[in-house]
Amino acid sequence: MAQLSQALRQATPLRVVSGRGTTITTDTGETYLDATSGIGVTSTGHCHPRVVGAAQQQTGKLIHGQYGVYLHDRLPELMEALSGVLPEHLSDFFFANSGAEAVESAVRLARNATGRQNVVVFQGSFHGRTIGASALTTSGARFRAAASGPLPTGVVIAPFPSAFRYGWSEEEANRFALQELHHILATLTTPDDVAAILVEPILGEAGYLPGNAEFFSALREIADEYGMLLIFDEVQAGVGRTGKFWAHEHFGVAPDIIVFAKGIASGFPLSGIAARPEIMAKALPGSQGGTYSANAVACAAAIETISVIADEDLVGNAARRGQRLRDGLVELSREFPVIGDVRGLGLMQAVELVGPNREPVPDLTSKVLAAALERKVIMLACGPYGSIVRMIPALVITEAEVDRLLEVWREVLVELAGPR
Numbered sequence: 271m272a273q274l275s276q277a278l279r280q281a282t283p284l285r286v287v288s289g290r291g292t293t294i295t296t297d298t299g300e301t302y303l304d305a306t307s308g309i310g311v312t313s314t315g316h317c318h319p320r321v322v323g324a325a326q327q328q329t330g331k332l333i334h335g336q337y338g339v340y341l342h343d344r345l346p347e348l349m350e351a352l353s354g355v356l357p358e359h360l361s362d363f364f365f366a367n368s369g370a371e372a373v374e375s376a377v378r379l380a381r382n383a384t385g386r387q388n389v390v391v392f393q394g395s396f397h398g399r400t401i402g403a404s405a406l407t408t409s410g411a412r413f414r415a416a417a418s419g420p421l422p423t424g425v426v427i428a429p430f431p432s433a434f435r436y437g438w439s440e441e442e443a444n445r446f447a448l449q450e451l452h453h454i455l456a457t458l459t460t461p462d463d464v465a466a467i468l469v470e471p472i473l474g475e476a477g478y479l480p481g482n483a484e485f486f487s488a489l490r491e492i493a494d495e496y497g498m499l500l501i502f503d504e505v506q507a508g509v510g511r512t513g514k515f516w517a518h519e520h521f522g523v524a525p526d527i528i529v530f531a532k533g534i535a536s537g538f539p540l541s542g543i544a545a546r547p548e549i550m551a552k553a554l555p556g557s558q559g560g561t562y563s564a565n566a567v568a569c570a571a572a573i574e575t576i577s578v579i580a581d582e583d584l585v586g587n588a589a590r591r592g593q594r595l596r597d598g599l600v601e602l603s604r605e606f607p608v609i610g611d612v613r614g615l616g617l618m619q620a621v622e623l624v625g626p627n628r629e630p631v632p633d634l635t636s637k638v639l640a641a642a643l644e645r646k647v648i649m650l651a652c653g654p655y656g657s658i659v660r661m662i663p664a665l666v667i668t669e670a671e672v673d674r675l676l677e678v679w680r681e682v683l684v685e686l687a688g689p690r
Contacts, residue, residue, distance in 0.1 A: 289316025370398025
């Protein structure tokens with residue numbers, strides 16, 4: 271009997287046959303509120319009519335136009351659409367299929383451009399599951415331990431200012447993280463060997479931990495001082511998710527390279543990097559490419575996704591609905607001591623559940639997710655211990671659906687954790 275790999279961990283036993291907006295329907299005809307959006311992918315909701323129409327129309331014209339052989343007309347249209355939402359200085363593009371591919375492409379480009387080998391990443395980062403991206407990932411040992419042999423070298427891990435984890439203020443966490451980074455540059459790698467600093471504006475798999483303007487400004491200064499490149503991995507946090515089109519906009523710091531994927535094409539496989547032209551010009555000929563990269567149908571879906579986000583003010587909706595969701599989660603945190611922390615930006619919110627001594631409680635988290643599923647709401651766990659619940663619904667979510675999500679969240683907490 272054919273079966274999926276046992277290495278794949280499925281969050282629910284559901285068999286889904288259709289989806290529309292924030293709702294999915296199973297093979298038994300039951301409907302669920304999907305607060306996962308395919309882990310942040312269906313940005314315009316499941317099967318947005320305009321995205322479906324754009325993909326259908328393109329499929330009848332050209333499905334695969336390999337852009338290493340010839341250009342299809344959707345590609346320049348997509349670059350023009352992206353130029354309208356990206357910082358002006360990030361004007362050169364490379365496209366791939368997955369976030370991990372795009373991350374590795376960004377690292378390769380940084381090494382080409384600087385002639386250096388090392389990359390600084392941060393504790394709690396997630397940059398993908400390929401062998402190369404696993405070396406850059408520190409959000410969970412399972413992403414690194416699965417490699418059959420040593421991971422690639424040239425990666426230096428620095429602390430992220432995780433204030434809740436350390437039990438400090440944001441200022442104290444910043445001071446520690448930056449002091450340690452400078453110490454690392456004196457003990458583990460010289461600055462002249464560092465090609466890039468690679469960082470998520472909001473740590474994703476680690477539990478939706480936002481950075482802050484002070485920290486990112488310091489990274490920008492360090493990069494500029496030593497000739498390093500600053501790369502923002504916006505795979506999960508980008509494309510309107512946080513209430514701005516790109517999460518780094520919250521912090522007022524400009525990257526040299528940005529990595530995007532997930533929500534950019536509403537479910538079609540597309541990823542890419544955007545870089546300063548003088549950096550992309552240093553890419554070695556033939557070092558970038560991919561058979562299915564910049565697939566014509568995915569490009570058409572991405573163009574329409576960007577258009578829908580603008581026409582329906584989905585970035586604004588993410589900000590408004592995200593604030594309502596956050597306010598509700600914070601209010602419930604005052605009622606339930608099991609909630610250690612609420613964090614995130616826009617429609618990227620997480621709740622860390624803890625025991626009496628702030629210890630992780632993965633068993634409780636699993637029960638909470640199961641109880642929510644019984645009430646027809648799908649949420650996900652994350653974090654190194656599986657003790658954090660993340661809520662990442664589509665950008666089209668309504669006020670009523672946010673209230674439904676909060677209502678179910680309160681119900682399961684009353685059932686499993688009890689109020690004060």
